[in-house]
Amino acid sequence: MKKLNTSPISGMQELLPKEQAIFNNYKETIREVYRHHGFLEIETPTIDRAEILFAKAGGDTEKQIYKVIKTEEAADDADQALRFDHTVPLARYVAEHESNLSFPFKVTQVGRNFRGERAQKGRFREFYQCDVDIIGRNTLAAENDAEVILTLNEALEGLNLPERLVRVSNRKILAGFLDELNLQEVAKEILSIIDHAEKVEPEKVKAWLTELNIGEERVAQVLEFIEISGDADTVTRKLKAFGFASEKFNEGVEELALVLRTLYGQGLHDSAIGDMKIVRGLDYYTGTVFETIIPSRKEIGSICSGGRYENLAELYSDQKFPGVGGSIGLTRLFFLMSEFGMIKGDSEKPVDYAIIPFDSTEREYCFKFAERVREKGFKVDLVWSDKKLGDKLKYAASVAKYGIVLGENEIRSGEFIAKDFETGEQTPFVL
């Protein structure tokens, strides 16, 4: 008989139990930080209305959405697809349930999203994202932008990553800047150029801008603008030096300074900067935007990002829901951490005690013994196997820190020996 191909389909991360245990610990660490910052957990369906998902996708994303074929038995249903992020289902959720929610709605979603992008090493088609969002009704205070960044930063802290840098900007600054220079008509192009500026040589950026036919002077001003980065004081000073009257521009500068200074007040003096190269994609964001990098591992790119959006649910509701949120892409981050040897604790055994009955004669006793060790809070594997004792011990050593053999002698005398599989040391075990 022909045997089937058993590898997971491409773009899927499938871990061995040991790696999975570390991955799950990371996920729990992140969830724990989010919850301790007062974010409420929700879960939206994996499958959602195609109408909803495609309405908000746009651009490349649309080509990456997995459509789902309705089954014969559920043919009555709406057209459907797999969610590609947490934000679109969140918008639907807020519009649907708003009368049962309290605002500001501090919410977290940790789950799998799906994007069928071109196959590429380190890019996944099914991946965990760990999101936090704060949604206001009508208004939302700017301090919440800082709260989101601080929460995400604390979560990353828990993963034992090397030193990080949070780069922050504000889309109002860029929008006001383009207004002042009368560049609204090529706003999208300039946004895209800034967004890609770091991936190419400076000459290339200048060439792109020159192609826009906006005149040498404005090319120079844009180049000057995107080079602005530094601490709150530096960035504020350089931006104010343009002398722009644009309300939007100056509001953006104020908000950026507020966010940065709040971060400095909470210990991020040396690890948060303002940086005009941060744009975070073409549309969607309207205020604060940020991303976190590992300066010693710049090649990794952004490991966490997000920003402020003015109207989350405009497609579903007449009410205004401004929000700010951010996300850690855990599947990709975990892959990169493995690649770069940043994962700690991978030798940790998943089980504390393996209890190994010598044979089946004292079955009831062995089950009870294992249960009593569990009651002490330990993870206990009771090893039932027809194999020889040597084979059972070999298995036990592969999953557990300690092994206890229960033979006739041990059971009669009530004296047990725990063997440390790491050191070989044997010590009496008292139940």
Added chain:
Amino acid sequence: MKKLNTSPISGMQELLPKEQAIFNNYKETIREVYRHHGFLEIETPTIDRAEILFAKAGGDTEKQIYKVIKTEEAADDADQALRFDHTVPLARYVAEHESNLSFPFKVTQVGRNFRGERAQKGRFREFYQCDVDIIGRNTLAAENDAEVILTLNEALEGLNLPERLVRVSNRKILAGFLDELNLQEVAKEILSIIDHAEKVEPEKVKAWLTELNIGEERVAQVLEFIEISGDADTVTRKLKAFGFASEKFNEGVEELALVLRTLYGQGLHDSAIGDMKIVRGLDYYTGTVFETIIPSRKEIGSICSGGRYENLAELYSDQKFPGVGGSIGLTRLFFLMSEFGMIKGDSEKPVDYAIIPFDSTEREYCFKFAERVREKGFKVDLVWSDKKLGDKLKYAASVAKYGIVLGENEIRSGEFIAKDFETGEQTPFVL
């Protein structure tokens, strides 16, 4: 502008944050018990090869599998679909990774599966299943069947369900019984009749059997067989009374007695019986089969079930991997528990302390204050809002147990008051 439909598509469970918190607690309780019994967590992709999923589906399941359309950018990929259970991907996983696994492989999967069945109240098209499995290589000791049942039972214990009853049978008994009566040719029909026997009147069962043209005597014997239920001694005595020589039959009786007696030894004297009505579907299982019900809520049906299968990965590997496993269908169980008012603790607030800055003048201080309360292990929401104090307090009371207002006076004096939103009581709060 036309506003889009924001309800989740039918058959999807979407919970409010309060309900979600309880659901997540249940899920964590189950995972915790599984891990303490030495089961290793793995996670298989949601999307798998259509070839793999359809090979094992069969019958009604095939009509319920969601096929996924490959995206433009990932058109190179294999045909794919959404997993409908954890067992099929587990079989693929074991065959794929067997050289990196230790056997017996004690494994758990807790995640979402997908079945597009006909819409029906209390049936979900996307649902959590919480599985445990023990997979052997070549052989697997019968004690593992009891270990799976005990683990699942302890997990259900943690959900504070009313008294439960585990009903156990063994497919070898039925197979041997049909051999002895020369009923192999109508084995499938009889299996199906027994599987449905409880949902209809006894006359109906007799009529179905009579339709098979197997003669009055054999109809009577089958009816006698399926009525057998009771404790290990009773069931063994009644089954042995048939006087059958079939090795399969007697092996099944021995195994059933071993499993039941092991359960009795661990405190399930009054809550585990042998019951010949338990079949668990048409194919797949080859030994022990079991299901758990709530006797005071029989209408709910089985809340947990599973069994022994002889060859998990026969489609993918030449090696033999016998296994035993079981599953708690948490999404459906949670829905039923809500319906029947069995959910406790639904008034629990997700946040411990809401810290409410009077205004933004002492921003840095307030962020620090909240962080220090978090460091004590509490879940803390820092409430930034442009609203009036009364509105902020109203919000705070909706999510938190206690509220602390940080105004000029409090900050200057360093004396803080925590208000218990439940009782209205105000007590000094010492940082």
